[in-house]
Amino acid sequence: MTFDKPVDAVRWVREVQMESRRRRHGLMLRAALNYCRVLRDGNDLLGDGVNIAARLQEHAPVGGVILTEAVREWIVDDPELETRPLGSLALRKMKKTVTAYELVTDGRPTIIVASEQTSLPSIAVMPFFSGDGQDSDGYFASGIVEDIISRLSRLNDLTVISRSSTLAFANQPANPQSLAEVLGVRYLITGVLRQAGPQYRLSAELLDTQNGQVLASLRRDFVDADTFAVQDEIVEAALSHLLPGLRAAERRRSLRKAPASFTAYDSYLRALDLIGSLEPGPFREARIHLQSAMDGDPTFSPPFAWAARWHSLNVGQGWSGDPAGEAERAAVLAQQAIRLDDMDARALATFGHVQAFMFGDFDTALTYLDRARQANPSSSTAWLLSSVTLSSLGRAEEGIAAAERALRLSPFDPRLFQYYVFLGIVHYDAGDYQSAVKWLSMGLAENPRYTSGLRALAVAQEALGEHAAASAAAGRLLELEPGFSLALYRGAHRLYSDPEKADLFFERLQRAGVPE
Template identity: 35%
Template sequence: MDVAMVFASDVDATGNALSSARGERRTVAIAFADIVGYSTLMAADEDGTYRRWMDLLHGLIEPATQRCGGRIVDVLGDGVLGAFQNPANAVTWARAIQRGIRADVEAAGSVDPVPVVLRIGIHVGDVFESNSQIFGDAVNFAARLQCHAAPGGIVISERVLDALDASARVDFRDLGYVELKGFDKRARLFASETELVRFTVPIQAVAGLPSLAVLPLLDQSGDADDAHFADGFAEDVGMSLAGLHELFVVSPASSAIFRGREADPREVGRALGVRYALLGRMRRMSQGYSISLQLCDTYSGAMLWGDRVRIGIGEIFDLQDEVARKSAMLLAPQVRFAELRRAMRKPPESQTAYDRMLRALYTIGSADYDTFERARSYLAEAMVEEPEFALPVAWAARWHSVRIGRGWSQDPDDDAAQALQLAARATRIDRANALALATMGHMNTMLRRDSDAALQCFSEALAACPNHPLVWTLSSATLAYLGNGEEAVRRAEQGLRLSPHDPMRYSQLMFLGIAHYASGSFDEAVRWQRRALAENPLHGATLLLLAAALAATGSREDARQVAARFMAVRPGFSLETYSRTRLPFFAPGLREAFASHLKEAGLPN
């Protein structure tokens, strides 16, 4: 328990002062309250925290106590102790305190960046009073309650609820029976969590990027080596997420203040100013280790996503990087989805550049032409609002490339020029942005036909963010076109592993099919192109590649049927023009084979 506060009425029913006789037994209402995250606040700003606590104590708590007929029995650093004559007075006092704190935080012109927030627990029972202090089992019971309250909330025992009239019970909800430390029997508790205090001014990241703290794993094994892994894991996940440039990730040094203890997500948000927190714990098992992770919203405390990873004994350090990468890549889409839901609820005038970019990502994977076209307007708005924000610029370049690939471009040369221009602009804005570098690499391959420049971009992208799925996927295509099919397959598979639920999954599957074609595994190429086609039946590039792969396997009739579907989508296609301007393979043997397979499929010259 961080701190406690107990209040006992110093006036009895007839208005006489409570007796100060040594050891006198009385029934009083006891209220414990503690400061949420006191140790964290003191570690961050000892002088400021003490000053704010004293201001709250003398300016709000003491006057409210006097008005409600109670007295402060003791002040214990991060809380106070006392008792009231009856539960109704104690609850009235608790509500006055929480409303007062909230009013101060929300007051116009408030300058307190990290307000002191209390949790309050109230019980009623018999106590002994001696030398102005109170003792007894009821005091110990009351001291266990406030840890079950939300920050800014109140928890009461069943005895207190029974003593309240109907109107005072309305906003208390039943928490059921809970375990209390030091007590054999579970206790039924009730909570009031309405109008919670807003804990802190959130981090204002560039372009409205969502903010996240990755906390050290809570090590439940007690082994020193495991503790090192718990800290290192958090640092690795944080670095992987930061490398995506889609999140503002708080430094591991700041998150380390939560090392070794289980933190309330709302406390994390309040202490670090972040919107999201990744919490986890590590437990030793007979056959290895179990790591459980939770992504939480620090405003509501709600869990948005969870995952569990098991590692065998002896593998813990060998697999640290792999597990961290997997966790980071699973986590990023969850934050993106949560932010998208928030962005969809915002009026247009309140949306940030990041909000608009998310809306574009939501629509860019659509198989509907009009929906796809809207993505470009969202990206244009984002670029106007934040001209130095590289992500929407890079995605705009990718949009033009996808538009060409789908056969929706009215002027492929103009889209190609815009894709190159935007990709170059994105890399100028942020040379360490993996998405921008990968997009520029792909444009160098497909439009400039400069594989050396492309490979250099992909190398820089992987150095900037080794876990970006699009870097692995797009680089696989360049390697396939160069004839390095084996490495192309490996990279395409890695891209799939890193983003198993990608909104443009059809594209990932298509590139894996290209890699297998380049390696000479034509049956595998057919399998993966069919899977890509199932995700997006009208994607022209996939139909073309499937037709070639089927012809390569000798399935000429199937190849001709797919080629006919392709021509329905691309009625103006000419094999001669395509071979001269768009055929992607660099390796002479592959170029000739691919053109020959397309011809066998029946595509017109």
């Protein structure tokens, strides 16, 4: 396309990208603008200037706009048109570099445009350095980076910079603080990938650019058996080791802030910090923070998804005075989160979990749990909540595999007790009562207040004939839930699609000493 004036071109392309972003599911474009002389041949435009624009757009993120210096000179004094430098970008097949700028407020979908109320943490994954510079290693390293960015971009509580925005910094030593300023991020993931024969070695770090601190690091060796399998393993290892460091840093940052300066995101982080204790006081306070987050930014889906999970846990812990009403509330909140972001894996999985265990609609549950795993295959929550539903349908081996994958994806989760307890439950459903007791005991050692673990432990021990141990577990359950009874629990939960399995569970629980 051609324009008479550079400023008209910039305004037009910005409007196109912004409208595309508002529509969310529309056609997404890359754009580059250059101001130059051209040769006209009928309807064709020819010349190096056209080629420069064509090559520059390859560096643009989807939904983004890149400008040459010649275009920027025309808009530099326009306060409505802001740019940020990208440095010198190499142009494919042209043997030259061009000083380029990115137009700010573009429409790239990989960057969640965070409102002031939300202030999501921002992260960039830098091109991994491949040790000996061989093309095969370079492609492999690029594939790993692209996959990490793709999976990070599915997490709706992060702002992720697109890969094309970081390509200009490939194989260049750079100061993290300078990179952060250019890219507009707080966190960086950097890495080196080397190959020696059939062996790969990956070293990766998560950096806080504000103070240069290494928040987490990973060093792993891999054997070159199947390239794609190795790539998946590297990506999974990187995310499971580096993401907890980022989230821990964000929680520490939030805890240092005064309540008067909370954003919706800070309130959301405070809630997550309080939910895991399962102590009644902090747990109730978590709901207040989640409500503050929802009120502060009604377009931010994670607090709605977590509020749904909060109500589910409140019923599960026996603290609800209205289990049926809270089940409905959990479903409504999860649906609201899905309406805000239909790729929110936690919302999809929570809705599926509620449908299974509070309404007994296992078919709908599986549909939403499948959607959750497809939306984000790296979501440990999606795999964890899927595990018990699969197991409840008699697919215990699939349930065990799903729970094991969830633990592998989140080995440092602050709510690790849930992973252990769910592993215990699916092993119980598979008839492996010894393994069930082992995992359930580990979960309760992490958090002795998790009543789902105590119920399952009492039943598994009763199945093993360990009546004294089962009675002790039931006694601890009744201390935490003095009003617990089998009738109330039956009314609020649907444990299995097979009524006979449910009857056996309740029979064992009764033998352990739980009142009818």
